[in-house]
Amino acid sequence: MGDLYDSQRAMRQMRKAAMQRGVVAVLDIGTSKIACLVLRFDGPERFRSVDGVGSMAGQSQFRVIGAATTRSRGVRFGEVDAMQETERAIRTAVQAAQKMANVRVDHVIACMSGARPRSYGLAGELDVSGGMVTEQDISQVMANCDVPEYGSDREVLHAQPVNFALDNRSGLADPRGQIGSKLTTDMHMLTVDATAIQNLFYCIKRCDLELAGLASSAYMSGMSTLVEDEQELGAACVDLGGGSTGISVFMKKHMIYADSVRMGGDHVTSDISMGLQIPAATAERIKTFYGGVVATGMDDREMIEIGGDTGDWERDRRTVSRAELIGIMRPRVEEILEEVRVRLDAAGFEYLPSQQIVLTGGGSQIPGLDGLASKILGQQVRLGRPLRVQGLPQAAIGPAFSGAVGLTLFAANPQDEWWDFEIPADRYPARSLKRAVKWFRDNW
């Protein structure tokens, strides 16, 4: 995994440089829209020396000075499909956001929803033999994790230590400085398709931007929509996006599982388009204006003009009742939610102490979705909106922007990942001075 490990490390350096300059952009590359927010890090807590997350969940460090969204082009299932088109869409969003911020952005932190994420739980063990746990030991125990064969065409996107245990004491957040004999760790690793990542890298590079971080969109939605106790006690965030539905499960403020269902709002639209024989744009409009998942008697009488462009009067004057529209939408939404249910069951979500489910993303705005979801996913379902961050325009506070808002939090306070720790000594190049120092320290 050396390649991405190094590039992730480089991205962290880039992020530091961006924080130094004070301006960084976040880019949520979705199937239906691309959102770009420009953050300025000049809040009162920017130079706080105390570690840990600052006040207001660390958001007082920055404010949003530019925001733009554009219709996504060339993205399917949350992956880059047509590179030129995606590049154009990214350019459009970045340019508009730059124009609003009136500042040039060079560093961008991106998230993507597709690329078939797969979660792995890893365990590692290290004998510290009664000594004090040092930073070096932590990186060593993470290096000792037995990594499964996840395939040569996949890359590690996130690798976060979720839990540390020292001898019989578990649930340690930071074991440094403590004394014990056996240090074990649990790590959550998320792998994605390498080609999807490479395509995204390439697109962003072609826009003259430097990638200062990469994250999974499901994770970002969970960061912004789950409240603190949900993250602590256990909750799942379901991000109903355009081309894919992201699932992330949180426990003890760490993401312990992430997955994505390759179905989303665009499939609902295409169902409507096929079922009613109308163009996709009209179908999208009808879905957003009249869509729903629970039909009532009133809906039989509410007729929607669906129009047409053929010149045939009969065809151009067609109407459907809202009940018919709901009849088309509901099976697909049910299918998506059932697929989510399957994924959550596979992850063992029912064993968590709290089984809160938060629906977010643009698809969660379908009226009556929470009622339908509580039938399929369990009783504790709520609709989630992203956190309010400073300077976010009114147009960008809806649930469709939970990924972008999560990215702003990620930019301000990223979770420690594997590559943030020191490189274990035995991974140094053979002639390294540090390795010699380590040998001396171990043998004298």
Added chain:
Amino acid sequence: MRSLIRRKRHAADVPHDPAPSKLGYRYQRLMLTPGFRATVRIGVPVLLIGAIAGSWYSKPDNRALLETTIAETVQGFQERPQFMVQSMAVNGADAPLMADVVNLLPKNFPLSSFELDLLTIRAEIEALDAVRSASVRVGPGGTLQVDVTPREPVALWRDGPVLRLIDAEGVQSGTVQARSDRLDLPLIAGDGAEQNIQEALDLYAGAGPLRDRVRGLVRMGERRWDIVLDRDQRIMLPGDGAVPAFDRVIALNNAQDMLERDVVIVDMRNANRPTLRMNEDAAAALRRVNTTTGAGN
């Protein structure tokens, strides 16, 4: 033929899809770069203006034109009626001094006040012996106003063959041909006399009944005063306390008509021991009288 089918275009059906060209995107990013932006907004106009001005100025005709234009503008401004000086007025000077002062002032009126160097004129006027101070200004109505304060001579100072008028500060303010021209002023002489005018004046003022007899005051050894009276009498005063010593002499004179007698010198230099010197005839007579009476005894 016009199409019978009305093709209605829904704005929402065909989403507006603006995307910047790669060039436009790069241009915008370049213009948002602070350094580049400052260069374009300030550097380029300054450079352009500098280049145009330089190329125009490099031609000799243009340079000459510029110089004449500037000169004409300056002249036109300076010769506005508000700045013109039409006449002059000299105050506080008597006739001979007035003539001297007027000689120093410009004559070719009207002229612009920018051409008058008032400080130089004032310095020249004040350089005259008879002028203590002067103020020169351009007054209302374009008048060159010169106010002269002349020096007041308080004594005549005999400096070799020349009789100079000096004022209370010891500064010469003119000369006179003969002592008889200014009989109202005391005559002083001797080295360093001009530096102690005030003391001499005090002595002269205290002369009282002797005033008519005082011929002059002589500074002796740059230290003390002698008062010279007519009949070649001389009162030698001490360096310190000259005025009280002189008062004592006057008191003695009042009481005993001392100075009416054949005294040549009244020596008051030692306050404890005033000494008189008689003239030769009186001394001889006294000696003769003493001898006679002594022989008689």
